[in-house]
Amino acid sequence: MSGFREHSSGPDGYVCANLMAIVILSRGRCGLSQCITYYLVAIAVTDFLVMISAVILNRIGGIYFRYSVLSTTPGCTVSSVLVYTTRDGSVWLTVAFTIDRFVAICCQSLKTRYCTEKTALLVIGIVCALSCVKNIPFFFTYQPLYILDGVPWFCDIKSTFYTLTIWQAYLWLDRILTPLFPFFLILLLNALTVRHILAASRARRRLRGSESRGDMEMENRKRSIVLLFAISLSFLLLWVIYVGHFLYVQISGEPYFTGLDFNDPQYILQETTNMLQLLSSCTNIFIYAVIQTRFREEIKNLLMYPFATLKGFLKR
Template identity: 50%
Template sequence: MFLSFHPEIGSTGNSLASPANTFLFKPANLVAIVTLSRGRCGLSKCVTCYLLAMAVADLLVVIFNIIPKVIYFYYKPPVCNIINTMSYVSVASSVWLTVAFTLDRTVAICFQRLKIRYCTEKGAAIVIAVVSLLSLFTNVPWYFTYRSYICWVSLDFIFSRVWKAFDWGHRVLTPVVPFLLILLLNVVTIRHILMTSVARRRLRCQRNREEKDDQEMKNRRRSIILLFTLSASFILLWITHVVILAVESISMQYFVMTPSYVVGQLVGIMLQSFSSCTNMFIYAITQRKFRQEVKNVVRYPFRPILNFCRS
């Protein structure tokens, strides 16, 4: 009864982080990091920076938010304080980097003048650094939620108004605000694409000498598909968790333990955890060159053996 039901705190979600799931998550993110760092996926340097940062953040989520839950009760302060804090930091970084990438693609598609200055490799690096630092500083207070000799949430966190205000603010900033921002940015992007498509069709009808295929739209299609797929994955995998947080915040019931409510919480946590390993598969599905690079990365360690066998 002393624990509020958080995905990152306590032992409530231990059953979700089985060793099998852990071993599935980690290699997928590592392969994505290695593949993207080679810079041969046919993506712009700006997009590659964002995707690489997102892959690193997802890997940190696996390290600090999923793996520790398998052996949670073996930790003692201050180890559990650090792991708990980094769990929140990694989740916040992953979520807000998704927002940053969505904003970057919205600017690139909808605002051509701003695109020249904003959608650059340097601009992406600055945004990633700012998001990472803000994610770190805004989640430092979680370090002080454990104050006993065991990894147990302190009574101050449960009953203090200051901690309740901080907890409520955290729920709003991650993931409610990012969830709404991603929805809004995608609506803006879809509206612009529809309007632009209509205008371009009319223009092409007036120019009979123009080629049948619109090469510019083809070049932008991959980026648009990647954006919408990532956004849809984030929204679908986080929506259960967002709804649960909204119910908690509105009803202010932190100790509801009805079977249906607990099942909803566990499903939300499970889907949230899955969101940390799906991006690599999304890249593989939507990007042909990424699939080829993944094959090259996987084959690379075995090349000396194959060359030796052929010689």
């Protein structure tokens, strides 16, 4: 099993950006429905937690605070399980958002019942709960690397993890649930959504004839799905190398790289896959900023708020 050796360049900026997205989206002033807002806030929160657990606690803590509580066996075990839990939550909330938009666009008969605030909160709660439950077994895969003065230090994967069939089955289940199944599910739903949109657009143009140029409903529909495609396609592009590398390792039988030669092509490829799948937790804030005009306006208002407050105080 490959470890999480995340690159830690500039994590503070990404953490602050995700925190800003949470604040802005939570205010509900971006012109989005409450259902979409719930999903986007949940995705932003899990992305924020991925950066905290995977980069700051797991990577930076392990490098710069090597003999802190994070390096004890309980500390690094909790840190590692948090990485898997937050990663799964981020991935499956993206899937949940994709499903919600697929139903809203392609399944009009189900839209009124499924695309509601209550359903969104229920789905978000279930995804978060299952992400926690699914990764509990990882607590039992680690053992101390050594014990010094009665204190267990660092995490070493138990040898039984590689030999027992039940652990190998669990590892395959983990990889199938994240990211193989979500990857292909998002790809399928986007393909079906595009096909439905193209068919609906052609039918509407035929019905409206020469009036199709001024069809504001179609224009609004196109703008509403740009956000969905941007988020889901970003996920697909950033995870495709990770998925391809995993499938190659399983088919070829070659193990993951565990050596110390940092110039080895296998090491570079493996670290690139880890970096890109973590980057998927940083891109959504930039997608919101590029696509949503009102989101950009809210960013400006949030950044200017301290100066506006100071200006009003000085005037008084």
